[in-house]
Amino acid sequence: DVVVTQTPLSLSVTPGQPASISCKSTQSLLHRDGKTYLHWFLQRPGQTPQLLIFEVSSRFSGVPDRFSGSGSGTDFTLKISRVEAEDVGIYYCLQGIHLPITFGQGTRLEIK
Amino acid sequence: EVQLVESGGALVQPGGSLRLSCAASAFSFSNSWMHWVRQAPGKGLVWVSTINTDGTTTRYVDSVKGRFTISRDNVKNTVYLQMNSLGVEDTALYYCARDRGWHAFHVWGQGTMVTVSS
Numbered sequence: 001d002v003v004v005t006q007t008p009l010s011l012s013v014t015p016g017q018p019a020s021i022s023c024k025s026t027q028s029l030l031h032r033d034g035k036t037y038l039h040w041f042l043q044r045p046g047q048t049p050q051l052l053i054f055e056v057s058s059r060f061s062g063v064p065d066r067f068s069g070s071g072s073g074t075d076f077t078l079k080i081s082r083v084e085a086e087d088v089g090i091y092y093c094l095q096g097i098h099l100p101i102t103f104g105q106g107t108r109l110e111i112k
Numbered sequence: 113e114v115q116l117v118e119s120g121g122a123l124v125q126p127g128g129s130l131r132l133s134c135a136a137s138a139f140s141f142s143n144s145w146m147h148w149v150r151q152a153p154g155k156g157l158v159w160v161s162t163i164n165t166d167g168t169t170t171r172y173v174d175s176v177k178g179r180f181t182i183s184r185d186n187v188k189n190t191v192y193l194q195m196n197s198l199g200v201e202d203t204a205l206y207y208c209a210r211d212r213g214w215h216a217f218h219v220w221g222q223g224t225m226v227t228v229s230s
Contacts, residue, residue: 001174037214041157048207048223049149049157054216092157096215100173101159 002027004095006104014112019080021107023093028073037096040069040078043106044089052091053078085111114138114219116208121224124198128228132193134208134221142166142186145211148193150204151223159215160206163191175201198228 003026013019029038040053051060053069066081093104120132148160161182162171170182181194209217
């Protein structure tokens with residue numbers, strides 16, 4: 001199975017400061033179609049998960065532009081340029097190309 | 113409004129069975145691959161199963177293969193998860209999800225809770 005490892009597992013950020021989460025997979029997520037199927041989700045406390053970023057760097061509809069994704073192959077990063085209180089929750093990356101589909105362990109973001 | 117509504121979760125004894133349902137509305141269900149994702153209490157997200165548009169292709173995580181069966185009814189706009197031989201490790205909130213391609217799950221239901229306990 002493709003293992004997806006997120007770091008850090010938790011971070012505490014002052015509002016207005018940036019945050020960064022790393023996601024590494026044990027196999028390349030580049031498909032022969034040229035696209036890379038790595039996605040990011042946020043699960044706010046007590047809520048269902050929501051899609052933030054798909055295919056490494058495309059923001060889903062309604063996602064603020066302070067969220068950005070980057071990376072290639074096996075190494076990916078989610079960045080929040082200026083953290084806001086509503087960004088609290090658990091962030092998950094997911095590899096969508098190799099069966100079984102696997103999520104990272106999750107990164108808990110809290111506000112200082 | 114695009115919506116997924118799960119039902120069927122319950123308390124069941126080890127070894128028992130349960131069928132989850134997920135009713136879809138306000139989108140082209142018959143053209144959508146559908147999925148089940150679960151989350152054990154206090155734990156992370158785990159992909160469970162996927163079904164293609166006409167039900168001819170199904171996929172499962174190894175831990176449920178041979179015990180769970182995903183199916184769909186494109187007339188009723190509903191996807192199902194038949195769960196047999198349930199174990200305590202299957203205790204979780206089960207989400208139904210639709211993807212925009214390659215498991216980018218962009219629509220989620222609210223989840224239905226399955227508790228396996230004696």
